[in-house]
Amino acid sequence: MISLNTLRALLFLGFLHSGRRSLTSAANLQEPPKSIAVVGAGIGGTAAAFYLRQEFGPAVKIDVFEPGTVGGRLATVKIGEYEYETGGSVIHPLNLHMKHFIEKLGIPSRKNLPSKMAIFDGNELVFEESDWYIVNFFRMLWRHGFGFLRMQMWVESILDKFMRIYQYQQYGYSFTTVERLLHAMGGDGFLTLINQTLEEAMMGDGFSQVFINDIVAPVTRVNYGQSVRINAFVGSVSLAGADSGLWAVDGGNKKVCTGLLYNSKSEIIPAKVTSISVKVRPSKKGNSASFYEVNYVGESGSAHSLYDIVIIATPLHQGKSDIAFSGFSPPIPSHYPGLYHETVATLVHGKLNVSYLGTSEPASKFTVSEILTTDSKSCAINSLSSLDPVHIPNGYRRPSASHTAVWKVFSPKPLSREQLQQMFLSYESVSETPWLAYPSYRPPHRNTPPFILHDRLYYLNAMEWAASAMEMSAIAARNVALLAHHRWHEQVGKIDQEDLHTRLRGEL
Numbered sequence: 001m002i003s004l005n006t007l008r009a010l011l012f013l014g015f016l017h018s019g020r021r022s023l024t025s026a027a028n029l030q031e032p033p034k035s036i037a038v039v040g041a042g043i044g045g046t047a048a049a050f051y052l053r054q055e056f057g058p059a060v061k062i063d064v065f066e067p068g069t070v071g072g073r074l075a076t077v078k079i080g081e082y083e084y085e086t087g088g089s090v091i092h093p094l095n096l097h098m099k100h101f102i103e104k105l106g107i108p109s110r111k112n113l114p115s116k117m118a119i120f121d122g123n124e125l126v127f128e129e130s131d132w133y134i135v136n137f138f139r140m141l142w143r144h145g146f147g148f149l150r151m152q153m154w155v156e157s158i159l160d161k162f163m164r165i166y167q168y169q170q171y172g173y174s175f176t177t178v179e180r181l182l183h184a185m186g187g188d189g190f191l192t193l194i195n196q197t198l199e200e201a202m203m204g205d206g207f208s209q210v211f212i213n214d215i216v217a218p219v220t221r222v223n224y225g226q227s228v229r230i231n232a233f234v235g236s237v238s239l240a241g242a243d244s245g246l247w248a249v250d251g252g253n254k255k256v257c258t259g260l261l262y263n264s265k266s267e268i269i270p271a272k273v274t275s276i277s278v279k280v281r282p283s284k285k286g287n288s289a290s291f292y293e294v295n296y297v298g299e300s301g302s303a304h305s306l307y308d309i310v311i312i313a314t315p316l317h318q319g320k321s322d323i324a325f326s327g328f329s330p331p332i333p334s335h336y337p338g339l340y341h342e343t344v345a346t347l348v349h350g351k352l353n354v355s356y357l358g359t360s361e362p363a364s365k366f367t368v369s370e371i372l373t374t375d376s377k378s379c380a381i382n383s384l385s386s387l388d389p390v391h392i393p394n395g396y397r398r399p400s401a402s403h404t405a406v407w408k409v410f411s412p413k414p415l416s417r418e419q420l421q422q423m424f425l426s427y428e429s430v431s432e433t434p435w436l437a438y439p440s441y442r443p444p445h446r447n448t449p450p451f452i453l454h455d456r457l458y459y460l461n462a463m464e465w466a467a468s469a470m471e472m473s474a475i476a477a478r479n480v481a482l483l484a485h486h487r488w489h490e491q492v493g494k495i496d497q498e499d500l501h502t503r504l505r506g507e508l
Contacts (some may be wrong), residue, residue, distance in 0.1 A: 023374050032309035032353050035061040037294050038266070039273045039323070043088070043253075044073020044460045044473035045313030046260040047097070051481030052311070053264040056488075058235035062264060063305070064295060067272035070261065071254030072314075073437060074470070078456040079349050079406050079429065082389035086345060086408075086433070088253055088470050093245040094159065096166050097474035098256070100259060105259035106176035110248045119218050122378030124358030126214065128368060131319040146213040151239060154205060158193070158236040161186040162498070167473055172494050178448040178466050181479065182233070184498045190233065194466060195444050196237030201227040203271025218372030222383035224468075227495060230414075230441035234467040252390040252474050253470065271298030275324040276457070292457060313460040313477070315340065316449065319436055328454055336449045338465065340436035343382065346409040348420065352401045363402035380419055382410040384441060404428065438468035451480055458484055 036052055038045045039125050042062050069075065075087040091098045099450050102109065119127040127139070140148045164185050175181035182190040192199060199221065202212055216239065224230060224237040230238075239489050249255050261268060275295045289303040314321055318335045325332035354363045357371065373379045387406045388398060399405045409415065409423070414432055422426040448465040451458055463476035486494045497503060 006220060022086060031290075033060055035063070035304070035305075035307045036309045036311070036484075037292070038062065038064045038311045039294075039307045040072065040313035040460075041066035041070045041257060041261065042313065042473065043047075043074055043257055043267060043415060043470050045072070045311070046070070046257040046264075047101070047474045047477035048311050048313055048460055048481055049264040049266040050101075050260040051478050052309075052484065053266070053432065055481050055485040058265075058297070062266040062426050063269050063273055063307075064261060064266045065269045065273050065294070067270065067298075069254075070268065071252075071257045074252070074254040074257060076252040076390055077347065077431065078256060079347065079431075080423075083252060083391070084347070084387045084406055084408075085248065085252060085390050086347065087437075088165050090241065090248055091470060092240055093247065094163065095471035095474075095480065096163075098471055101260060104457075105256065105263060107259060108250045109321045110390065112247065112397055113392065115398075116367055116372040117372065118357075119214070119372050119446045120357055120384075121302045121374045122376045122380065123381070125368075125371075126361075126374070144208075144215065148208060148215065151202075151207070151211075151215070152243075154202070154207075155236050155239045155243075157232075157418060158345045159240055160188070161190070168500055169475070169478050169482065171500065172482060172486075173497055173500065174479050174486060174495055176452055176483065176496055177450050178462050182255070182466060182497050184496075184500075191296075193233040193236070195230045196232050197443055198232045198238075199227045201235070202228075211238050214388050217375040218383075221375065222335045222370075222372050222385075222410065223503040224438055224441065225341055225382050225412065227443060233445045234441045236326055237467040237469055237472070239413075243382055247337055248390075250391055264283055269296070269298065271296040271303070274302075275326060277326040278454070279306060281306075290455070309456045309458075309488070311458050311460055311480055311484070312453070315461045316459065317439075317463075325453075332453050332457075337446060339440050341438055341440040343435050343437055344411050344414050345396035345430075346411065346415055347387075347431040347433075348407045348409060348424055348427050349404065350424040351404050352407060353423055353425045356423050364400055366401040367398075368401075368469040369398060380411060380415070382412065383410050386425075415439060439465055451476075451483060456484065456488070 016191050035054060038048050045064060047065055052062055073087045076083045077086050101508055116129040118129060120123045136235065168184065168396050175184065181190065199212055202216065203209065212228055219242050220226055220228055220235060220238050221231055221325060223241050224234065277293045279293045281291060282288055284422050290309060293304050293306055294310060295304045297404045316336050317338060317340060320340055322333055322334065354361065354366045359366065371384040373382055385408050387408050401468045420430065449459055449462040451462050458480045460476045460480050463472050484496065
């Protein structure tokens with residue numbers, strides 16, 4: 001296994017080598033495409049535009065279709081005088097693409113405020129973090145032995161392998177399916193992880209059921225709204241989200257999306273794509289050429305445009321999309337199998353009732369900002385967290401529970417008025433959003449949709465059926481941009497290759 005320090009050194013060499021790759025292969029490239037369409041302006045679509053520009057150069061026209069707000073599932077809302085994050089909220093310190101984006105775009109990270117976590121079982125707080133690390137350590141040691149440290153090592157062993165994707169991508173390698181990508185990173189072991197539950201995998205590695213119920217389940221519930229019966233690979237991604245050092249973008253994570261669009265010099269088209277079809281047209285050389293006709297509806301009515309390459313960066317699943325595909329052989333389904341899991345996000349601007357959490361601590365001294373929950377029938381919510389503004393002004397201090405604050409509640413169902421009145425002493429506003437944020441991860445794993453839907457038609461969101469996260473979308477965007485580039489220029493040696501180190505020795 002490659003250590004993380006060794007991997008970072010190899011990644012540095014990879015950045016140098018990626019520049020040489022583009023120069024040495026330039027003589028072999030065919031004429032670039034004239035136009036590319038990207039459907040969707042979330043983090044996946046905007047990152048795809050960024051990488052497509054990087055791969056195909058300045059001459060190609062890139063149009064990004066988005067009927068809503070740029071950012072997709074990265075969104076903010078204004079409550080009172082501040083804006084708050086409502087979508088993807090945190091980024092892991094090892095998310096190298098996201099780190100590269102904000103460095104490239106010159107966007108600062110958000111000021112970090114100290115926070116405390118507690119775990120609620122529906123009746124009382126079964127764990128509450130202390131301000132002192134050593135106290136937390138001994139509390140965990142007393143109840144769970146070295147389980148927490150073993151969990152961190154278990155997650156790191158998976159991340160260590162998966163981080164090889166950055167090296168593959170820096171050297172220009174891409175994959176046609178999620179399964180091939182995962183196998184190149186972690187072999188049969190990764191394919192096993194997506195075919196068994198997190199609970200099965202961790203118990204097989206010696207973790208106790210008590211530890212899984214008390215510590216692991218609350219993390220999967222807050223991150224994916226699902227139990228420890230999600231697949232083990234996405235479960236490891238969820239547990240990585242419990243690490244320290246998590247960060248966010250100043251002004252809201254959606255600023256990365258608008259920045260990527262600007263940097264890629266793409267044109268945003270505020271329209272909904274309704275259908276995509278194949279069209280054959282005569283070329284200047286006398287033979288015929290195929291294009292993709294993208295039909296869309298905007299404020300000016302219906303229209304259509306022809307493109308050489310199309311990237312779908314929005315989910316092709318029931319409840320998430322209704323794009324029709326016509327004229328394809330074999331046919332492309334409008335909806336792939338599988339469902340997205342619904343989580344209800346409720347933002348409450350109010351004063352928390354700390355007695356709801358079964359604590360006798362005075363509200364003025366209750367400084368817990370993140371409350372996770374166990375998988376208990378008596379627990380009506382998945383999590384409860386105090387939100388800080390997307391921009392932390394000078395002098396800002398997170399209010400204690402005795403003051404009015406903005407709280408975000410994740411729950412499997414809409415909260416009733418009675419439940420809200422139990423949780424809050426008073427509230428000024430309530431905003432409820434049913435959110436199809438991520439797939440329902442239920443092993444055994446069915447084959448994910450392919451990255452390649454047709455000759456030059458690609459599907460970025462196939463990746464989130466392995467795991468859904470901002471960085472996973474960025475990885476998928478880089479993969480699809482590389483794949484589109486290599487297939488356009490018939491560079492098959494850069495597609496679906498494994499054993500990178502052997503290949504690098506040959507190339508170098």
